[in-house]
Amino acid sequence: MSVSVAEMTEQDQLFEYTVRLGDNCVILGQRLAEWCGKSPVLEEELALMNVGLDLLGQARMLLDYAGKVEGAGRDEDKLAFFRDAQAWRNLLLVEQPNGDFAKTMSRQLFFDCFQFLQYQKLSNSADTKLAEIATKSLKEITYHVRHSSDWVIRLGDGTEESHQRMQKAVDELWGYTPEMFDMDAVDEAMLKSGVGVDLKEIEPAWKKMVEGVLSEATLNFPELTWQVRGSKEGKHTEHLGYLLAEMQFLPRAYPDANW
Numbered sequence: 001m002s003v004s005v006a007e008m009t010e011q012d013q014l015f016e017y018t019v020r021l022g023d024n025c026v027i028l029g030q031r032l033a034e035w036c037g038k039s040p041v042l043e044e045e046l047a048l049m050n051v052g053l054d055l056l057g058q059a060r061m062l063l064d065y066a067g068k069v070e071g072a073g074r075d076e077d078k079l080a081f082f083r084d085a086q087a088w089r090n091l092l093l094v095e096q097p098n099g100d101f102a103k104t105m106s107r108q109l110f111f112d113c114f115q116f117l118q119y120q121k122l123s124n125s126a127d128t129k130l131a132e133i134a135t136k137s138l139k140e141i142t143y144h145v146r147h148s149s150d151w152v153i154r155l156g157d158g159t160e161e162s163h164q165r166m167q168k169a170v171d172e173l174w175g176y177t178p179e180m181f182d183m184d185a186v187d188e189a190m191l192k193s194g195v196g197v198d199l200k201e202i203e204p205a206w207k208k209m210v211e212g213v214l215s216e217a218t219l220n221f222p223e224l225t226w227q228v229r230g231s232k233e234g235k236h237t238e239h240l241g242y243l244l245a246e247m248q249f250l251p252r253a254y255p256d257a258n259w
Helices: 010-033 042-070 076-081 101-122 128-156 160-176 185-192 199-216 238-253
Strands: none
Touching: 010 042, 010 076, 010 101, 010 185, 010 238, 042 076, 042 128, 076 238, 101 128, 101 160, 101 199, 128 160, 128 199
């Protein structure tokens, strides 16, 4: 944003908070779309595409609301297709490349469990629109958690190769998970007003959920030997720029086109 957190109005803070939620869904939905035509089996391709469509549906509701809160004439499409990388607020975790199927499922498990706990709390938000979106989305997210958990267990407790790949994926993505629970001034303001979620409060429950899945999958709970953060300040990995270049090309090339 063009103003510092200290200069934000309550409207600015709500916009920023809502955009963060929407951006997570857009970027992870786009990542899952990359599996179209490439997934291990047809049934799983349909499942991944359905999860991706769920996320994009959530993103549409959130970005539509964010645009209305902002009041600057930007709708969901403008927010999705006409912002550069530094204006995005998605977690670094969700922009990471798909890698092999184990890495995709590890990324999905970490985010699904986080989103489930976050939206459980958000469904009681003082902001009735966010509460409505969260409540509606929870039905989908509950399935997402079950789907990613089943695959992590199947791969972790499968063959020697699938176990090794799954453990490698968990270890490679673990350093992106602490950022999910960072609380900045916007989060604190939204929490104080009864709108937002205390991310620190849900962290122990997230670790318990993930540890339960990893244990059943015969995988080691990784040690935190490194961590990366910065998305709430618009700092991202190089991967986001490439993703946005592909996702945004057509609407930017033909901004006045009607679909």
